[in-house]
Amino acid sequence: MSKRLMFxxxxxxxxxxxxxxxxxxxxxxIKIATQSPLSGGQSSLGVDIKNGAQLALEQxxxxxxxxxxxxxxxxxxxQANPDTGVANAKQIVSDPAILCGVGHLNSGVMIPSSEEYxxxxxxxxxxxxxxxxxTDRGYLEVNRIVGRDDVQGVVGAEYANSIGVKxxxxxxxxxxxxxxxxxxxxxxxxxLGMTVAGFEGTEEKANFDPIITSILAxxxxxxxxxxxxxxxxxxxxxxxEKGFMGTFMGPDGMDSSTLAEIAGxxxxxxxxxxxxxxxxxxxxxxxxxxxxxxxxxxxxAEPQPFAAQAYDAMAICLKAIENxxxxxxxxxxTRQQVAQAIRDLKDFPGITGTYxxxxxxxxxxxxxxxxxxxxxDKTKWGENEVIQTLDIAPPSx
Amino acid sequence: xxxxxxxxxxxxxxxxxxxxxxFSLASSIILSLFxxxxxxxxxxxxxxxxxxxRFGVSLMNYTLLNLPQVLMDxxxxxxxxxxxxxxxxxxxxxxxxxxxxxxxxxxxGAFVGVELLIAFQAYGLIGGQNxxxxxxxxxxxxxxxxxxxxxxxxxxxxxxxxxxxRGAPRLVPLISAIGVSFFLQDAIRLIExxxxxxxxxxxxxxxxFDNRIPLFTIGGxxxxxxxxxxxxxVAAIIMLVGLNYxxxxxxxxxxxxxxxxDRPTASLMGIDVNRIISMTFLIGGxxxxxxxxxxxxxxxxxxxxVGFFPGLKAFTAAxxxxxxNLTGALLGGIVLGMLETFAGTYxxxxxxxxxxxxxxxxxxxxxxxxxxxxxxxxxxxxxxxxKA
Numbered sequence: 001m002s003k004r005l006m007f008x009x010x011x012x013x014x015x016x017x018x019x020x021x022x023x024x025x026x027x028x029x030i031k032i033a034t035q036s037p038l039s040g041g042q043s044s045l046g047v048d049i050k051n052g053a054q055l056a057l058e059q060x061x062x063x064x065x066x067x068x069x070x071x072x073x074x075x076x077x078x079q080a081n082p083d084t085g086v087a088n089a090k091q092i093v094s095d096p097a098i099l100c101g102v103g104h105l106n107s108g109v110m111i112p113s114s115e116e117y118x119x120x121x122x123x124x125x126x127x128x129x130x131x132x133x134x135t136d137r138g139y140l141e142v143n144r145i146v147g148r149d150d151v152q153g154v155v156g157a158e159y160a161n162s163i164g165v166k167x168x169x170x171x172x173x174x175x176x177x178x179x180x181x182x183x184x185x186x187x188x189x190x191x192l193g194m195t196v197a198g199f200e201g202t203e204e205k206a207n208f209d210p211i212i213t214s215i216l217a218x219x220x221x222x223x224x225x226x227x228x229x230x231x232x233x234x235x236x237x238x239x240x241e242k243g244f245m246g247t248f249m250g251p252d253g254m255d256s257s258t259l260a261e262i263a264g265x266x267x268x269x270x271x272x273x274x275x276x277x278x279x280x281x282x283x284x285x286x287x288x289x290x291x292x293x294x295x296x297x298x299x300x301a302e303p304q305p306f307a308a309q310a311y312d313a314m315a316i317c318l319k320a321i322e323n324x325x326x327x328x329x330x331x332x333x334t335r336q337q338v339a340q341a342i343r344d345l346k347d348f349p350g351i352t353g354t355y356x357x358x359x360x361x362x363x364x365x366x367x368x369x370x371x372x373x374x375x376x377d378k379t380k381w382g383e384n385e386v387i388q389t390l391d392i393a394p395p396s397x
Numbered sequence: 398x399x400x401x402x403x404x405x406x407x408x409x410x411x412x413x414x415x416x417x418x419x420f421s422l423a424s425s426i427i428l429s430l431f432x433x434x435x436x437x438x439x440x441x442x443x444x445x446x447x448x449x450x451r452f453g454v455s456l457m458n459y460t461l462l463n464l465p466q467v468l469m470d471x472x473x474x475x476x477x478x479x480x481x482x483x484x485x486x487x488x489x490x491x492x493x494x495x496x497x498x499x500x501x502x503x504x505x506g507a508f509v510g511v512e513l514l515i516a517f518q519a520y521g522l523i524g525g526q527n528x529x530x531x532x533x534x535x536x537x538x539x540x541x542x543x544x545x546x547x548x549x550x551x552x553x554x555x556x557x558x559x560x561x562x563r564g565a566p567r568l569v570p571l572i573s574a575i576g577v578s579f580f581l582q583d584a585i586r587l588i589e590x591x592x593x594x595x596x597x598x599x600x601x602x603x604x605x606f607d608n609r610i611p612l613f614t615i616g617g618x619x620x621x622x623x624x625x626x627x628x629x630x631v632a633a634i635i636m637l638v639g640l641n642y643x644x645x646x647x648x649x650x651x652x653x654x655x656x657x658x659d660r661p662t663a664s665l666m667g668i669d670v671n672r673i674i675s676m677t678f679l680i681g682g683x684x685x686x687x688x689x690x691x692x693x694x695x696x697x698x699x700x701x702x703v704g705f706f707p708g709l710k711a712f713t714a715a716x717x718x719x720x721x722n723l724t725g726a727l728l729g730g731i732v733l734g735m736l737e738t739f740a741g742t743y744x745x746x747x748x749x750x751x752x753x754x755x756x757x758x759x760x761x762x763x764x765x766x767x768x769x770x771x772x773x774x775x776x777x778x779x780x781x782x783x784k785a
Contacts, residue, residue: 039590039595039596040595040596040597041595041597041700043595044595174755195451197451197452198451198745198750198753199750200745200750200753200754200755201753201755202753202754202755203755204754204755205698205700206692206696206697206698206703207474207695207696209470209474209738209741210467210470210737210738210740210741210742210754210757211741211753211754213463213466213467213470213741213742214463214742214745214746214754216466217452217454217459217462217463218451218452219452219453230597230698233698234696234697234698237697238696238697241607241609241623242466242609242623243609243621261599262599262697262698264602265602
């Protein structure tokens with residue numbers, strides 16, 4: 001017995017020595033997390049957020065490597081699900097090598113997950129979250145490089161008014177993002193004198209017959225869907241099949257070629273389909289030509305919306321870590337220092353714009369787009385026509 | 398009662414057809430009268446004024462104008478529920494346990510059908526320049542393949558997960574069924590993720606299934622029905638009649654009924670009980686698989702969890718009609734589909750937009766609770782001796 005005990009103890013000692021050795025070698029490894037849906041119905045956007053960030057990491061980590069750091073990507077799959085996002089967030093904050101993060105796709109996932117980031121002092125830069133609550137809590141750690149729904153909903157309503165829409169039926173998906181933007185749309189639409197014939201939330205994914213009956217009865221000019229394309233596509237398709245000939249509109253959650261795959265001709269028949277967005281097609285931005293070429297070379301497909309923003313979000317993380325490290329005598333900075341360094345960036349030149357953050361983590365001026373779908377063919381999604389481009393500052397509190 | 402089992406019995410075809418007609422008409426009329434009464438009562442209240450403000454028509458007109466479309470949608474949904482409910486009710490009739498894996502059998506049928514059609518499209522067999530007739534043939538092939546695979550899976554599930562537990566306390570196979578249900582969900586998810594990279598699949602658009610056939614015009618509103626709704630209904634009716642004939646007018650059906658009534662005695666009479674139970678699962682699974690393909694055709698998008706809600710509702714329909722009773726499952730399906738569609742369309746206006754279509758299930762299940770309080774055996778409960 002005692003011999004075996006000795007053996008076990010010896011094994012333990014050996015193992016801890018090996019582990020300690022490894023720990024010593026990895027002391028200067030820095031990890032940057034990404035969280036986005038890598039599986040499920042929204043993965044076409046989520047995977048490209050990860051890919052955009054990965055591309056930035058490979059291209060822009062040079063300065064940190066020169067300082068003697070090894071920079072790694074730590075991708076997490078939030079499945080567009082708040083519970084999964086929070087569980088991942090707990091794992092992320094418990095890894096001391098992670099100093100910054102890029103994510104999420106969904107505001108409804110970002111808001112609860114960022115409570116974990118905030119508690120741990122870990123900075124996140126969001127490439128896609130538009131719900132006002134994301135930054136309105138005023139956390140030092142939470143930043144975004146896109147616009148806000150309280151502006152996006154207004155942009156949508158004003159566009160609808162400008163094309164002569166008199167009545168609208170509003171549907172949302174009951175998430176923080178979808179319902180939020182739908183409410184801002186509704187408020188502005190009513191102020192502009194449009195009739196809001198209905199305002200309904202639904203988690204239904206297949207059978208929209210009852211809602212469509214109400215839409216047809218109301219005989220509205222426009223159906224606004226506050227939510228994500230995987231649900232909207234089915235609704236649009238079924239509504240057209242039942243004879244709705246007005247215009248469809250939605251927020252930036254509509255912006256995926258999968259929408260064309262699901263809804264097909266429904267998007268171009270009748271009044272067609274438009275969406276407001278905080279992120280134009282990558283080709284809209286002056287600095288993205290090289291990004292698109294590199295992205296296609298590496299991943300073999302056109303970048304989906306938010307991939308270029310994810311690239312910039314990662315670039316901001318890298319730059320902030322670099323600045324913080326330099327201020328810290330080229331030693332690994334603390335999370336607190338990185339978070340502060342992000343806010344200290346002035347006029348950071350990204351490929352999708354020049355970014356300065358305000359005191360709550362919004363950028364000082366964000367771009368908003370109104371985009372029209374031009375083809376039912378999903379491979380032509382990138383050719384969608386930008387009808388309006390607006391630069392608007394976040395609403396002051 | 399000395400009927401020859403070999404000759405064709407036309408009354409076994411006509412009887413279920415008549416039942417379907419009566420059930421559909423009765424539930425249509427009762428629910429229509431109910432909403433018309435409500436509209437009449439609330440016409441001159443704040444609710445009526447709210448409808449007039451939002452839609453520019455009076456409450457009564459709104460109700461009447463929407464009614465034909467609601468009935469049509471409700472019936473389509475009802476037949477889908479009925480086709481799934483039969484799978485639950487047949488297995489319950491024979492084994493007296495709830496086969497919770499049936500909703501995944503349904504999902505398997507849907508996936509087989511959709512994947513086949515996606516493959517057909519990739520090979521250029523459907524869509525584009527192909528003739529309309531060929532679209533129907535390929536759909537039929539996808540439907541049959543879905544039925545075949547789903548039926549086989551149902552038999553396999555019974556052989557592996559239920560048969561070894563026969564004779565165990567009744568909760569044991571129930572838990573096994575829930576386990577199988579989770580296993581199959583994740584198996585579909587895994588297979589789809591590995592082979593196609595995503596597990597949300599979309600029914601390809603082909604043929605003329607999305608077109609609408611105008612039926613008649615009232616008050617300037619054209620009432621029409623989609624071809625695919627029609628296909629769903631016709632296919633469901635054929636299956637239900639076929640099943641009814643099988644169970645009530647053939648030798649196998651007689652054996653199934655005998656096993657359902659008294660398993661040991663049936664066994665003593667020379668009936669191979671295991672074979673008959675496998676047969677029951679095969680029939681139930683086949684119907685479930687067909688319902689899956691039809692569901693995908695009607696509602697376009699499927700994922701591995703697609704079976705959960707239709708399965709739950711079909712189970713409810715089976716209980717509502719009186720579980721173990723074939724006619725009851727049919728009635729329950731139609732009533733539940735109707736109730737759901739009525740609630741979804743009209744709740745919003747009668748609550749002035751407070752509780753919209755989202756809350757339709759509360760209403761439908763509320764009715765279910767009421768029915769079961771007064772008739773715990775279900776609507777067709779007194780015919781329990783005729784089960785399966």
